[in-house]
Amino acid sequence: MDRGFFEALSPDARVELLCRLHALAIEQAEKLARDSTNSSRPPSSDGPFAPASGTSAGAEPPSTAPSASPLAPEPPARSGRKPGKQRGSKGIWRCEPLQAERDENHYPTLCAACGTPFEMWDRQSGHSAHFVLDLERTAGVIRIACVRHRYHALECACGVQTAARPGVGVLSTVPGRSRDLLLSEACLVGPALATFIAALSVRYHVSRAKIREFLAVWFGVPLSVGTLDRCIREVGVACEPVVEDLLGDLRQAGVIHADETPWKQHGRLRWLWVALSSSTAIFHIGSRQGDEIRDLIGDAFLGWLVSDGYGAYRKFKKRQRCLAHLIRKGVALAGGLNPRGAHFGTWLLREMRGLIHEVAEGTGARILNPMLARLKRACKLHRDDDAEKVRALAREILNDWTAITAFVTNPDLPATNNEAERALRDAVIARRISNGTRSEEGSAAYAATLSVFETCRRRGIEPWQYITNLLARARKSLPHISIPLPA
């Protein structure tokens, strides 16, 4: 149908056609306005820019958000109540005392007053003790043991008593939280069990409530949701200093992949960034501004950056633009209704796929250069096309030409950013299940744990064993051991 077709129609036929087009337009508009609040679609299918149902009243949608449809109902007002147990409500406590299967004794080594080493015959003068539940792994067996740790006090010849004490690590504070998080050995949950809980949450996407049920049913160990949450945070706090090391490692790399995806933090829109090399992966939750990626990669980075076309990446000089994004746009055009667009889309697909194939085969410039020339010609022919999508794609490719074709002259560069997109995949599934994180500390803990986990995997190290040691050392204020680089 074009202008001539409408002009040739009789008035009656034109009215009839108009009514049908009108009905079709309404149907399509209604289909577009469907989301989780007015249809049976799941909330995870809602776009990232729509305000979440739990959004606090103060959180403004970002300026890039399309205006909300007037049909959408107001989200329910927040009660102003904090999540979790309310002040003054009845507590839950252990209904039977813990039974230790063995004792572990800790003695002071030096007198606190005069520094004399203690001898085994020095007089004992009492002790303190606490229980620790910890995970024990032996071949084919996984169990939770309850151990009583006894801290003894000894009396020196100088008359001063010295007591052994459980180790203490860093204190993590969050404004407005009723109790700060102190890493300490005097903790009911041992490092291996705490790491197991964090693995269930971060890696296997199990909710706090289900981890609680799982431990109670399969191990007979009831732990409160608060205790589980604390373990997940502790693992994150222990991982954070390692991420500082990883930043240094990442900046040494020759090729870095970067990508970002929307993330919810207490109902507010944040972005989860990933920057990775072949042996290092760093995740970060923050805003979508360019500073975030520059803080990760650094201004002095000399290698290549592989990314999509988002503006924040364009500040980097040596860049490879992901061709998969452009190919997807080409596929949409090739399958569209506009014949010129379909022609342009097919042309683009042929040249771009051909380039990727020939570069992978190691073909020389004699074949590659004519392909590049044809690709450029296709874009130049269409940069002033009537259809906006065709025009936009042609200009996009011409404007970013060096970054799009960098892989042709640098065979070590991958033509797509699949590496980074694959690394984000797991977090995207987690977001759909958990709807993001609740606080700044929770986001930092999640990103740090993911970074250490993914880096260990890339370096061939068993991640959870490494994190268990990390947490055990952090609880004693011992410096962490960096993740060894592959030889």
Ligand SMILES: [Zn+2]
């Ligand atoms: Zn002494």
